[in-house]
Amino acid sequence: MPMTEQATGASHPQPRPRSSGQQQSAPVEHVTGAQSLIRSLEEVGADTVFGIPGGAILPAYDPMMDSTRVRHILVRHEQGAGHAATGYAQATGRVGVCMATSGPGATNLVTPIADAHMDSVPLVAITGQVASKAIGTDAFQEADIVGITMPITKHNFLVTKAEDIPRTIAEAFHIASTGRPGPVLVDIAKDALQARTTFSWPPQQELPGYRPVTKPHAKQIREAAKLITAAKRPVLYVGGGVIKSGATAELKVLAELTGAPVTTTLMALGSFPDSHPLHVGMPGMHGAVTAVTALQKADLIVALGARFDDRVTGKLDSFAPFAKIVHADIDPAEIGKNRAADVPIVGDAREVIADLVQAIQAEHTAGHTGDYTAWWADLNRWRDTYPLGYGHPDNGQLAPQQVIERIGQLAPEGTIFAAGVGQHQMWAAHFIQYEQPATWLNSGGAGTMGYAVPAAMGAKAGQPDRTVWAIDGDGCFQMTNQELTTCALNNIPIKVAIINNGALGMVRQWQTLFYNQRYSNTVLHSGPDADGKQPSAGTRVPDFVKLSEAMGCYAIRCEDPADLDKVIEEANAVNDRPVVIDFIVHEDAQVWPMVAAGTSNDEVMAARGVRPDFGDGEDD
DSSP: OOOOSSOOOTTOOOOOOOOGGGOOOOOOEEEEHHHHHHHHHHHTTOOEEEEOOOTTTHHHHHHHTTOSSOEEEEOSSHHHHHHHHHHHHHHHSSOEEEEEOSTHHHHTTHHHHHHHHHTTOOEEEEEEEOOGGGTTTTOTTOOOHHHHHGGGSSEEEEEOSGGGHHHHHHHHHHHHHSSSOOEEEEEEEHHHHHSEEEEOSSOOOOOTTOOOOOSOOHHHHHHHHHHHHHOSSEEEEEOTHHHHTTOHHHHHHHHHHHTOOEEEOGGGTTSSOTTSTTEEEOOSTTOOHHHHHHHHHOSEEEEESOOOOHHHHSSGGGSSTTOEEEEEESOGGGTTTSSOOSEEEESOHHHHHHHHHHHHHHHHHTTOOOOOHHHHHHHHHHHHHSOOOOOOOTTSOBOHHHHHHHHHHHSOTTOEEEEOSSHHHHHHHHHSOOOSTTSEEOOOSSOOTTOHHHHHHHHHHHOTTSOEEEEEEHHHHHHHTTHHHHHHHTTOOOEEEEEEOSBOHHHHHHHHHHSTTOOTTOBOOOSOOTTSOOOSSSOOSSOHHHHHHHTTOEEEEEOOGGGHHHHHHHHHHOOSSOEEEEEEBOTTOOOOSBOOTTSOGGGOBSBTTBOOOOSSSOOO
């Protein structure tokens, strides 16, 4: 998991509250609690808030109107606000902020908060609550959002006194952005927002016991370096924590110093250049054969900011049976949780990797260098024999992999890609090249359908000079597409590719493979088109082109492979409004490679019916 004292990219330093040791005299202002809230957001460096007003939070919206430092983006659903704040945070390295009212407004944030918690995204969710005297009375629009979100937040607060607002906001941003980043909820009673108070900055923070460990233990670093130089088949298993700690430059130095193969998880794509010869791909259920097999046959796994989750390990008791484990993470709770570590290292990824580089250099100076010649011979043979690939439909329809591949190839340099969840997510992970960190945004841990459009919106709001593409499915798109209206009205010109196969694609793939092709409730395309004809493929109800145009977007449909490049280039040329392309693709395309759920990674399939032969006397 993420390993950082501060969730920042190298080029995006996180504004953070000054500590109590840096107290400076400041003029005291007489304000309302609501005014104090907005002033606090300004002081912690929040420049964008995604939200929707309602009764309990309404007092905060009046002073927000006067702020010149905080931009509020009025979304169409609170879930969109949460995912937008997540996309903003992932693209910028800063804390994302969302705001909602009490009751259903707050509960609509539960999914994006859970999503941010699983992916360790620095997020502060601010919710209004009924007046403090009404809490617990089942008042109108009351919900115990603190209790509801306790399992899915890094920390949360209930504020009932106006004077506590500045300190709470400062602490929330500090907690969200330090250690292992994560979401923090601040629930503020309406009467606390309305009451008169004083405001001064910085406040005295009160966080006893919160001291994230960032500097790794030198003895553990030395032990890890010895294992790396002594190993014959090492693998650097890189997780999303390397991106969150801003450690990508250090990672490249470590990889090139050791010559060990690098595998980057779904959350770590872009932390190490896909084009680098040491990169062997993404591991996991739908990982590259070489990456899956490298971990399985390794004699040493160096896990950096990764958590050995089930999608990477497959059947846990058969995962990497020959490997010793070096596990480095900012969160000590992750170490040993799923796989026992021979060398546990608690620390920030950037500091861990920098110290590892020095320790390995010392080993080299002492004459201890790893010889991975035979290992690379195996890896290169597997890489050449089982590359990622796809076939083209016999009926002349678009292959979804080809669509996504060409979007990546024709996109401007530095483009940010946000994906929904399902087949299109895996194809986007495989067939777009990620050379830079923070250019790949997705819902990895929670697997939240509907993530792509609002996350892309948040990313574009935070990085207005970058091109942002949302790669979405026709199922995911129908969950949160209302945020295209938000984009159109707020000058957030994202680009959306709908990979429209007329089905809930990944579920349909499982029904094909494991349920005797019984397609129960996964078909989305039933119904005639606008001319009363039954379409041959793709969801036509709703008509995504007309729907997108109604929301203020430039919209195109593409069904012919001959039009593919022209349509993508047309979309890239439109920058004054959101663009939506409805790509009608073949419905039977499947994601390969694949390790079936609950099985060993030894049973990886390169394609349907194709079991790799690794040349070691086994058909693994």
